[in-house]
Every structure is written in structure tokens, then in C-alpha cells.
Amino acid sequence: MRYFAALILFMLTACVGESSADESEDFVRVPKSIIKDQGIEVEVYDYDHIVPFLEKENDKINVVNFWATWCIPCVAELPYFEKLNQEREDVSVTLISLDFVKQVESSLIPFIIENDIASEVILLDDPNSNEWIRKVDESWSGALPATIIYNNNAKAFYEQSFTFEVLVEEVNSFKL
Amino acid sequence: MKKVFYLLPLALFACGEETETQEETTTEEVDSTEVIAEVEETETGGYAIGDMATDFSLMNVDDQMVSLADYEEAKGYIVIFTCNHCPFSVAYEDRIIDLDEKYKAQGFPVIAINPNDPEENADDSFELMKVRAEEKGFTFPYLFDDGQEIYPQYGATKTPHVFVLEKTAEGNQVAYIGAIDDNTNEPENVTVKYVEDAVDALLNGEQPSVTETVAIGCSIKTKS
Numbered sequence: 017m018r019y020f021a022a023l024i025l026f027m028l029t030a031c032v033g034e035s036s037a038d039e040s041e042d043f044v045r046v047p048k049s050i051i052k053d054q055g056i057e058v059e060v061y062d063y064d065h066i067v068p069f070l071e072k073e074n075d076k077i078n079v080v081n082f083w084a085t086w087c088i089p090c091v092a093e094l095p096y097f098e099k100l101n102q103e104r105e106d107v108s109v110t111l112i113s114l115d116f117v118k119q120v121e122s123s124l125i126p127f128i129i130e131n132d133i134a135s136e137v138i139l140l141d142d143p144n145s146n147e148w149i150r151k152v153d154e155s156w157s158g159a160l161p162a163t164i165i166y167n168n169n170a171k172a173f174y175e176q177s178f179t180f181e182v183l184v185e186e187v188n189s190f191k192l
Numbered sequence: 193m194k195k196v197f198y199l200l201p202l203a204l205f206a207c208g209e210e211t212e213t214q215e216e217t218t219t220e221e222v223d224s225t226e227v228i229a230e231v232e233e234t235e236t237g238g239y240a241i242g243d244m245a246t247d248f249s250l251m252n253v254d255d256q257m258v259s260l261a262d263y264e265e266a267k268g269y270i271v272i273f274t275c276n277h278c279p280f281s282v283a284y285e286d287r288i289i290d291l292d293e294k295y296k297a298q299g300f301p302v303i304a305i306n307p308n309d310p311e312e313n314a315d316d317s318f319e320l321m322k323v324r325a326e327e328k329g330f331t332f333p334y335l336f337d338d339g340q341e342i343y344p345q346y347g348a349t350k351t352p353h354v355f356v357l358e359k360t361a362e363g364n365q366v367a368y369i370g371a372i373d374d375n376t377n378e379p380e381n382v383t384v385k386y387v388e389d390a391v392d393a394l395l396n397g398e399q400p401s402v403t404e405t406v407a408i409g410c411s412i413k414t415k416s
Contacts, residue, residue, distance in 0.1 A: 088410075089411060146371060146407060156406065158371075158408045159411035
């Protein structure tokens with residue numbers, strides 16, 4: 017029996033190793049729910065449990081984009097975040113959607129499928145925006161899109177839209 | 193045996209959590225010259241609490257020009273930058289009507305202003321503003337910031353974005369900036385009505401206890 021348990025444990029670590037090859041996460045995910053549809057899973061978080069995504073301790077430049085499918089400038093710049101995530105081994109992109117929970121199945125998941133979004137998409141659902149927006153950044157008025165770029169040494173917040181060139185420029189400014 | 197049963201679902205969960213493998217997606221090449229102009233300069237302008245807010249003369253959905261000064265009896269104003277296309281604005285439409293119905297008679301009318309450039313989003317055209325005002329039965333003026341000269345002076349960055357003004361001898365003084373209440377998605381679960389609290393305080397001759405709040409909104413669409 018002990019062997020069987022060990023085997024399962026091995027499988028477990030193998031799986032974790034595989035999934036975290038790209039993410040190398042140093043925290044336990046605590047979504048308040050997971051919405052599944054059409055083969056896509058979207059984890060839904062309140063602010064406190066999304067914080068670890070904003071404070072990953074890894075050797076990457078982490079780019080976190082706050083967006084929503086209904087936000088026109090967000091959708092316009094999304095391909096640049098995707099491109100960045102694919103082209104750069106040293107960058108990890110997380111897309112934090114502020115779509116309404118009720119519209120995950122009708123809007124968000126179809127959008128992920130149609131646009132072949134490869135970066136991870138998680139949903140932030142926390143009504144107390146007056147508190148959490150300030151915690152994300154003191155200067156944030158709450159307008160979308162907004163982006164955080166950080167690594168182990170520095171962090172910057174942007175309440176603006178990006179071109180691919182500007183995004184790359186900002187990311188590169190994190191390289192020593 | 194117990195241990196195995198405990199571990200098994202855990203193993204499955206760990207596997208299931210695996211992130212989508214990165215497929216090669218075709219990223220559209222967007223003409224970079226076209227988008228460069230979209231990068232906004234960070235404007236730190238706009239009003240702080242206590243500043244005097246500018247008046248304006250903007251076209252209402254009834255084709256009449258409206259200014260704050262037209263409201264001679266007003267004690268102040270609930271100026272709300274809002275629009276047609278933004279889901280957060282739409283979520284607040286009924287609550288904006290309620291605010292106007294409650295406070296107009298007490299001297300604080302709602303003045304709604306669409307700050308968006310309709311060339312950036314056709315839903316925010318003056319014609320469609322008229323349609324929406326009619327559909328929803330807006331009880332307040334719904335003005336078009338044609339040329340986008342007013343919203344930057346206020347420092348509105350998104351819709352909806354509220355500025356409560358108090359009429360004083362020196363001018364219309366900014367008393368509150370921010371959100372309507374503390375729950376956009378679920379009106380039934382609102383616990384703090386920021387705008388109502390601010391206006392009630394002013395009506396009682398006091399300053400609001402909460403003067404600035406933030407909420408998620410749609411960034412204001414500007415000409416590129």
C-alpha cells in the first residue's frame with residue numbers, strides 16, 4: 017500500500033512539475049470557483065487570493081493585464097500581450113479579466129476560444145473595488161485597461177493602452 | 193488505504209489545473225503607426241476636492257444647450273460622466289435615474305455627460321444618446337462633450353465617474369469624486385451609497401466623510 021501511495025505521490029509531483037514548468041508558482045491557488053465550458057476553465061478569485069499572482073517570486077518578468085471582453089482598448093492591445101507571452105521565454109503574462117461572472121460562459125470563454133488566447137486568463141470578482149483598486153496601485157482610477165509589470169526587484173503600474181513596441185520597451189526596462 | 197483515496201483526487205486536481213499548453217496562435221500584425229497614437233500620456237490634471245469646477249455649455253439630447261448656471265435654484269450638482277456603450281455605465285442607469293429623482297427636488301440635480309468620441313465607438317454617438325435617453329426615460333439632461341473639452345478639466349478618466357459639486361459664493365466646489373456606490377454588479381448588495389452619503393452631508397451643511405472612491409470603469413475614448 018505504501019508503494020501505491022508513493023506512486024500516486026510521484027504522479028502528483030510529475031503533474032505539478034509539468035504544469036508549473038512555465039509558471040513556476042510559489043503559491044497555492046485558492047479560487048472561489050472555477051467556471052468550465054467548452055473545454056476551457058476559468059478560475060474566479062476575490063482580490064485577496066489574486067494577490068499571489070501580483071507578487072510571484074520567480075526569475076521572470078511578470079506582466080499582469082487587467083482587461084475585459086467589453087473593453088474596446090483592452091481587446092485592441094490583447095494581441096500584443098499574447099505575442100509577448102509567446103515570443104519571450106523570460107516573460108510570464110497573466111490576463112486578469114473583469115468580465116461579469118454571469119458573462120463568463122457567454123462572453124469570456126467564447127472570446128478565449130475565438131482569439132486562441134494562450135496566456136492564462138483568470139477572473140477577478142470582488143465587489144469591493146474601492147478597496148482593492150487602491151491596493152493594486154494608489155494611482156489607479158479604475159479605468160481599464162491597466163497593467164502591472166514586475167520582477168523580483170521592481171514593479172510598475174500603467175493605466176494606459178500599449179502598442180507592442182512600447183510594451184516591449186517597458187518589459188525590457190526590467191532587465192538589468 | 194485512506195491515504196490513497198486522499199491523494200488520488202489531489203493528483204487529478206493537480207493535473208487538471210495544468211494551464212493550457214501554449215499553442216501557436218496567429219497574432220494579428222497590426223499597423224504600428226496606427227496604434228502608436230493610442231498610447232495616452234498620463235494626465236495628472238483634473239480636480240481635487242475643494243477645487244472650483246468649470247461650468248460648460250453642452251448640447252442635451254433635447255437639442256437644447258445646458259449649463260450648470262441654468263439651474264438657478266440648485267444647491268449643487270451630481271455631475272456624472274457616463275455613456276451608452278460601457279457595461280458599467282449601463283449597470284448604473286437605473287441607479288442614476290433614482291439619484292436624480294431623489295435629489296433634484298432637494299436641489300442636487302443629476303447632470304450626465306457623455307465624454308466619449310463617437311468616432312471611437314459608434315454606440316456613443318449623439319443620435320444614439322437620444323435613443324438611450326428615450327428608452328430609459330432619463331429624467332436628467334444627458335449632454336454630449338462635443339470636442340472633449342470638459343471631461344479633461346474635471347479629470348474624468350472613465351465611465352461612470354461622478355463629481356458632486358456644491359454651489360458656493362466662490363463657485364461650484366468639488367465635494368466628492370468617484371463611484372456611485374460600492375457594488376456595480378449587484379445593486380441589491382450595495383452597502384455604501386457614496387454619492388447619496390455625500391449629497392446628504394452637503395444638504396445637512398456638512399462636508400462628506402468619504403470624499404474620494406475608485407471603481408472599475410471604461411476608459412474614456414479619445415480621438416487617436
